Amino acid sequence: MSKRERVIRMSVEQPLWRALTGYRVLTLLYAIGLFASAYDDYDRAGVALAYFAVLTVWTLATLPRVQSAAACTKRFLAVDLAVALTGIVLTPWVVTQGHIDRGGPTLPSIWTAGSVLAFALKGGWRWAAFASTPVAVANLVERGHPARDTVHSVVLVWVASIAIGYVVEVARASERTLARALEIEAATRERERLARDIHDGVLQVLAMVQRRGTVLGGDAAELGRLAGEQEVALRTLVSGGLVPLSRVSEDETQGAVVRLVEEPDDGGPVDLRALLARYAGSRVGLAEPGAPVELPPRAARELAAAVGAALDNVRRHAGDGARAWILVEDEPGEVVVTVRDDGPGIPEGRLAQAEGEGRLGVAQSIRGRLRDLGGSAELVSTPGQGTEVELKVPKVSPGKAER
Incomplete structure (x- = not known):
C-alpha cells in the first residue's frame, strides 16, 4: 500500500503578524484624524501634510512586509523606525508651542508603537528593547522636558514591546518542542507497527524453526540454534530504537513544520466477517452477525490481524488440543x-515478564494495534479456565472524528 505525507504546520506567532498589519492601518487613520481635529495647532501644516502623505504611502506599500518574520527584513525595520523617528522629531517644528505644552500627540502618534512591535515579533525582546530606546529619546526631546504623560507613554511602549517580544520567543520554543514531540510520537508508532509485522511473520517462523530443529536433532538442531539466536537478536532490535519517520523543519512563513508519513485509509468499508472467516476451522469456532460488519479498510485489517495474533498465542501456549472461539458483535x-x-490460562505476571523479554505478541500485535485505532484490548485469564481477549474498535477513526 502506498504511503502519503501529511504536513502539519504550527505557528502561534502568525496571528500576531496579522494583528500588526491591522494595527498599522488603523493607527495611520487615527494619526490622520488627530491631525485633522487639531489643524489650527499647526504652524506649518504643509510640512505635516507632506509627512502624512509619505506615511500613508509607506504604510500601505509595506503591508506585505509585516505578514511574516521572513518578509520583515532588517532593512525594512530600520527604514520603518526611521520614518517613525522623523515624524516625532518634526513635530516641534510644525506645531505651536501651546500644542506641545498641552501634551498634544506627535505627528505619527501611536503609529510608532507598530514599528517597535515589528522589531519584537521579528527578533524577540532584545530587538524590542533596542527599538524602544531611540523612540523614548525622541519623545523626550520633542517635549523638551520629562513630563509625566510623556514618561508614562515611553515606559508603556517599552514594557509592552519587550513583553510581546518575550512571548514570541517562548512561543517559538514551544513550537519546536511540540514539533519534536510529534516527531517522536510518529516514529514510535511506526516502530510499533513494524514490530507487529515482524512479530506476525519473521519471529513466528524463527521460533518454529528453532522448535522443529530441536526435535529433529543433527544438523537441524544446529539450524534451530542459529534460528533461536537470530530470534533473540531481532526481538532486541525491535524492542529498542526509534525509526526516524517524521521530519521537523523551520519555516519563518509557517512556523514549525512537521512532515509525517502515514498510510492512507482509502476505499470503501470492508466486511470484517470476510477477513475473519479464514481463521475458522475444526478447532476455531466463529460466531458472527448475519449482516455485514463494515469498518474502514485499515481498521478492519488491523482488527483481523489482532485476532490472528490472539489465535497464534492460543496455538503456542494452550497446546495443539486447545479450542478457541471468535465472537463478533456489531x-x-x-x-x-x-x-x-x-x-x-496465563500465570499471573507472565505478560509483564514476556514484554520485558522482548516478546511483543500481546503488547504490540494486539494492544498496540487497537490503541492506534482508538480502540482497546482487554485480556482476562484465569489459571485452569482459559483466556479471553476482548477487542473493541470504534466505527469512526479518531482522525476522521476530529475532522
Missing part, C-alpha cells in the same frame, strides 16, 4: 470481537 458505535480459548 454495536451501534463500535465493533467488539472476543477471542476465548479453553487452555490452561
